[in-house]
Amino acid sequence: MSQTRPAERSRTYADHARPWWQRVLLTPEMAIIALLAIVVLVASLTVRNFATPITLTFLLLDVATLLLIALPMTMVMITGDIDLSVGSMVGLSSVVIGMMVQAGQPMGLAATTAVGVGILGGLVNGLLITRLQLPALAVTIGSMALYRGIAVGLLGTTAVTAFPEEWTTLARANIPGTPIPLVMIVFAVALAAFVVLLHFTTFGRGTYAIGRSRDAALFNGVAVDRTRIILFVLSGAIAALAGVYYTLRFGSARGDNAMGLELQVIAAVVLGGVSVFGGRGALHGVVAGVLLIGVLSSALRLAGVTSDVINIITGVLLVLSVISGSILTWARSVRARPSSATPAQA
Amino acid sequence: MTPPTQPRRLRRLAAATALVLALSACANGGTPASDGDASPGTGTGGATSDVQVAFLPKNLGNPYFDTSSTGGREAVAEIGGTFSEVGPATAAPDAQVSYINTLTQQQVDAIVVSANDPAAICGALNDAKTIGIKVVTFDSDTNPECRDLFVNQATAEGIAKVQVDMIAEQIGDEGEIAILSAAANATNQNTWIEMMTEELAASHPNITLVETVYGNDDDQTSFDRTAGLLQSHPNLKGIVSPTTVGIAAAARYLSTSQYKGQVAITGLGTPNQMREYVADGTVTEFALWNPEDLGYLSAYAANALASDEITGAEGDTFTAGRLGEFTVEADNTVLLGEPYRFNADNIDDFDF
Numbered sequence: 001m002s003q004t005r006p007a008e009r010s011r012t013y014a015d016h017a018r019p020w021w022q023r024v025l026l027t028p029e030m031a032i033i034a035l036l037a038i039v040v041l042v043a044s045l046t047v048r049n050f051a052t053p054i055t056l057t058f059l060l061l062d063v064a065t066l067l068l069i070a071l072p073m074t075m076v077m078i079t080g081d082i083d084l085s086v087g088s089m090v091g092l093s094s095v096v097i098g099m100m101v102q103a104g105q106p107m108g109l110a111a112t113t114a115v116g117v118g119i120l121g122g123l124v125n126g127l128l129i130t131r132l133q134l135p136a137l138a139v140t141i142g143s144m145a146l147y148r149g150i151a152v153g154l155l156g157t158t159a160v161t162a163f164p165e166e167w168t169t170l171a172r173a174n175i176p177g178t179p180i181p182l183v184m185i186v187f188a189v190a191l192a193a194f195v196v197l198l199h200f201t202t203f204g205r206g207t208y209a210i211g212r213s214r215d216a217a218l219f220n221g222v223a224v225d226r227t228r229i230i231l232f233v234l235s236g237a238i239a240a241l242a243g244v245y246y247t248l249r250f251g252s253a254r255g256d257n258a259m260g261l262e263l264q265v266i267a268a269v270v271l272g273g274v275s276v277f278g279g280r281g282a283l284h285g286v287v288a289g290v291l292l293i294g295v296l297s298s299a300l301r302l303a304g305v306t307s308d309v310i311n312i313i314t315g316v317l318l319v320l321s322v323i324s325g326s327i328l329t330w331a332r333s334v335r336a337r338p339s340s341a342t343p344a345q346a
Numbered sequence: 347m348t349p350p351t352q353p354r355r356l357r358r359l360a361a362a363t364a365l366v367l368a369l370s371a372c373a374n375g376g377t378p379a380s381d382g383d384a385s386p387g388t389g390t391g392g393a394t395s396d397v398q399v400a401f402l403p404k405n406l407g408n409p410y411f412d413t414s415s416t417g418g419r420e421a422v423a424e425i426g427g428t429f430s431e432v433g434p435a436t437a438a439p440d441a442q443v444s445y446i447n448t449l450t451q452q453q454v455d456a457i458v459v460s461a462n463d464p465a466a467i468c469g470a471l472n473d474a475k476t477i478g479i480k481v482v483t484f485d486s487d488t489n490p491e492c493r494d495l496f497v498n499q500a501t502a503e504g505i506a507k508v509q510v511d512m513i514a515e516q517i518g519d520e521g522e523i524a525i526l527s528a529a530a531n532a533t534n535q536n537t538w539i540e541m542m543t544e545e546l547a548a549s550h551p552n553i554t555l556v557e558t559v560y561g562n563d564d565d566q567t568s569f570d571r572t573a574g575l576l577q578s579h580p581n582l583k584g585i586v587s588p589t590t591v592g593i594a595a596a597a598r599y600l601s602t603s604q605y606k607g608q609v610a611i612t613g614l615g616t617p618n619q620m621r622e623y624v625a626d627g628t629v630t631e632f633a634l635w636n637p638e639d640l641g642y643l644s645a646y647a648a649n650a651l652a653s654d655e656i657t658g659a660e661g662d663t664f665t666a667g668r669l670g671e672f673t674v675e676a677d678n679t680v681l682l683g684e685p686y687r688f689n690a691d692n693i694d695d696f697d698f
Contacts, residue, residue, distance in 0.1 A: 049451045050451075054451055250439070250463070250467075250469070251465045252465040254466075298448070301432070301444065301448040302451060307433070
């Protein structure tokens, strides 16, 4: 980190020397959006049955959980933290609403309780990380096992499936007259809130500052620990909310629901241009990242590609997106030296 | 400073474009390949039907489901339709939904699925049924309202009876036997044990069930429980283990003990786990169903539904190739038949 610092500073300077349209368009986020557009175009032209409205419905139902959880995860990762417990929190939330519905409680109360459990779980993560000064990776690996353990322990190997049909239907229903699922309204509201929070408030600018340098942010008056705790609480709450949707969509509450989801979310967030070291990233890139993974697997499945190959392709894409940043930095440093020598030679 | 950055940025976009083209090439490569797999089936076999049957096992790369898909492929080839197999890499409860959605988009004629979760795939299956796709479940059923037909591999009565018959044959219809079960609260096993006890009392008065122990479907625990049984019951003549983990562990213990050949072991097992114990004489015969026949029957049932030969109502009959005629029973269920017995003569025909 420390040796890349001077290069970062000079890049920032160079970036700001460019015209505004270059700064907006020539970014990793726009590259992912362009890639998404190209994949959609190519798939529509070459994959049979892809260019149909029902593809959009199924695709959005599939990625809604990822989209929701990716929002707070983006902010958590911009501060340089990570939350590995989100998949387990989806499972725990699923078990909570399952058990409450089984006990005859109304859906609204069950969902509220589940989100409450999410807030609590996020708070535990945030407090352990900030008060005990532990790395988020270590703490959330622990809570990933802990929340999953509680979820599986509560329901055992059984599943609750007796959800009111109007709710399970609602979770899979479209906005009338469109192929867009209703859950996208929930996502749109959440997205708007997170865009404002991250890109238009001092709180949001603080997250970038924390990611660049925690100490520098602290000395500049950013409430570092409070910000990080709030973000973990948001992460837990949104994961629990996604768990409610997940449970209703499948009509099945199980302790092992959404196993491994955390890695899918983190993969999509990183693909969307968020640095794993913190300090950079934006929501439009992350949304495109999630959609890119969703569209790719949907198109490849339709084209008859097996799940192993789909995993390989998304894996390669992810590795490329991670190393492309490093390669660019390296290419710049190589270019920078000869170009500064050029005037002397010429 | 500014000009040199432009080509680099453009190069990145160019690289991204190249990547997508490569990816879409993969996608294109996939389509003809899957069609190619199926086309021999379409072209041959008298072409009585061009039915598209898609098998969706719990997960791919599982020998049990590889075997059932072999049966399915054989049946679809006989019918003259198009067979395909899709599925997730892991048997997660929600993993099959995307595949059902994909098959719905492709508008196949029938989906033959073994459900990872009885409820989680219901919504997706109902979407499929809405556009006229026939849904057959096999091996693991969904909730009954989510499918047209369930092909049941065996009934509890059949499983209980075959195990009692085998142990009676192997110990000469008299003496002490014990049961090595899975967990004490395992629903399936407890149902079978209850039926086996009734069957023993009714038809085999000279056989005494001295103890039932529980190995919790854990290899080491089952191994230790077997050792304990043989120590505490010196006159024991046979062990019945109605669980694949238990029978393999018990056979492993017996095969290296002084009781080998003296004490019979039978129950429910898979050929791959039991092969060496049948070969070395520890085990004479054990039972399960034949997954190849199960897949074969399921494909014929799917075709019968898709070609409107049957609706899946109780009393409907259809012919399933070499397996003969089947009748739909209560709850829209078709029964494969009696459990299948594996012994030294046939075990090498199976790989699951």
